[in-house]
Amino acid sequence: MxxxxxxxxxxxxxxxxxxxxxxxxxxxxxxxxxxxxxxxxxxxxxxxxxxxxxxxxxxxxxxxxxxxxxxxxxxxxxxxxxxxxxxxxxxxxxxxxxxxxxxxxxxxxxxxxxxxxxxxxxxxxxxxxxxxxxxxxxxxxxxxxxxxxxxxxxxxxxxxxxxxxxxxxxxxxxxxxxxxxxxxxxxxxxxxxxxxxxxxxxxxxxxxxxxxxxxxxxxxxxxxxxxKKAENILLANLKKVSDGPVSRYLNRPISIRISKYLLKKSITPNQISLFSFIFSMVGALFFFFGGYANLLIGGIFAQIASIIDGC
CATH class of the missing domain: 3.90.550.10 (Spore Coat Polysaccharide Biosynthesis Protein SpsA; Chain A)
Structure with a gap:
């Protein structure tokens, strides 16, 4: 049509x-x-x-x-x-x-x-x-x-x-x-x-x-x-129905703010995916080493990777 x-x-x-x-x-x-x-x-x-x-x-x-x-x-x-x-x-x-x-x-x-x-x-x-x-x-x-x-x-x-x-x-x-x-x-x-x-x-x-x-x-x-209302609407609609509580109340609000900032920069979606992957690999490495401290640090890196992935 x-x-x-x-x-x-x-x-x-x-x-x-x-x-x-x-x-x-x-x-x-x-x-x-x-x-x-x-x-x-x-x-x-x-x-x-x-x-x-x-x-x-x-x-x-x-x-x-x-x-x-x-x-x-x-x-x-x-x-x-x-x-x-x-x-x-x-x-x-x-x-x-x-x-x-x-x-x-x-x-x-x-x-x-x-x-x-x-x-x-x-x-x-x-x-x-x-x-x-x-x-x-x-x-x-x-x-x-x-x-x-x-x-x-x-x-x-x-x-x-x-x-x-x-x-x-x-x-x-x-x-x-x-x-x-x-x-x-x-x-x-x-x-x-x-x-x-x-x-x-x-x-x-x-x-x-x-x-x-x-x-x-x-x-x-x-x-x-x-x-300004339109900006907020579009950013709000980045949220997904499938988001769990952590994603809905922590990850997604942070990733939306980061996304708004990154839109003004020359960073590509592929580069964001690469950053997320790197943080995931670093987190996995700390998990591999074991121990409470390493598990905590690994968890933090994994959480950051999840936030970046939502950008």
């Missing part, structure tokens, strides 16, 4: 971290690369990326990224990038004539959301929006998030940042049919170029429904506060 990613905006609220928001590194990996790799992991193979502000820099970066990762990326340009995001979606009208995934270049999310959304059956002329029903989600910026009102049949009744009545949040993850393009053209003709305006038109036709993400993480990395 094709994936459309809109990355045309200026992103001025993160300008202190770089002059191209999609290229701002989050734990040393640019935002847009995280989105693309998540989509690839879920099964998306053909990418269309809409650029605008500082577009040449972003396109050049993506060309190198596509070559290194063996990806197919088609560039689309939104010359009206100062206007609302619906025009970025419309830039793909002549290129995409089948169902496709629509993503935002600055929305970080659990890959399984997209994998499960791709299993949904979409009828002709319909769109499906992944929503978060957790209105107490502390990660969400309530003043900036797009809100959604959903009926008891899972259909969208209303959507927008300023609506008063709502029961879900828009995660920026869509499964679309080409009908979205016609809806956006209609809303643009009515002087509203936002993506939400096109969704409203389809909602009136009962062609907009939702998919519940069921508590999985997502975040719109729109400003410095959200950026």
């Amino acid at each position: 094709k994936g459309l990613i809109i990355a045309a905006g200026e992103g001025s609220r993160l300008s202190n971290r770089g002059n191209s928001k999609p290229l701002v590194p989050l734990l040393e990996l640019p935002l847009i690369e995280r989105v693309i790799l998540n989509a690839k992991g879920a099964g998306i193979t053909d990418f269309y990326i809409v650029t605008g502000y500082n577009g040449e820099k972003l396109r050049n970066h993506l060309d190198r990224f596509a070559q290194n990762r063996d990806l197919k990326i088609t560039h689309l340009i939104n010359h009206q990038w100062k206007k609302e995001n619906g025009l970025s979606v419309l830039a793909a009208k002549k290129e995409i004539n089948e169902n496709f995934i629509l993503l935002m270049s600055d929305h970080i999310f659990n890959e399984s959301i997209l994998a499960e959304l791709l299993q949904e059956k979409i009828v002709y002329g319909e769109i499906i929006l992944a929503v978060d029903y957790n209105l107490k989600n502390k990660i969400v910026d309530i003043d900036d998030v797009t809100k959604v009102l959903v009926d008891n049949k899972g259909r969208i009744i209303n959507i927008g940042k300023n609506i008063k009545k709502y029961n879900a949040y828009d995660t920026g993850i869509f499964l679309c049919s080409p009908a979205i393009f016609e809806a956006l053209e209609e809303s643009s003709d009515n002087a509203d170029t936002s993506l939400s305006a096109g969704i409203k038109i389809l909602a009136k036709q009962k062609k907009s429904r939702v998919f519940d993400i069921k508590g999985k993480y997502w975040i719109d990395v729109d400003d410095e506060n959200a950026f």
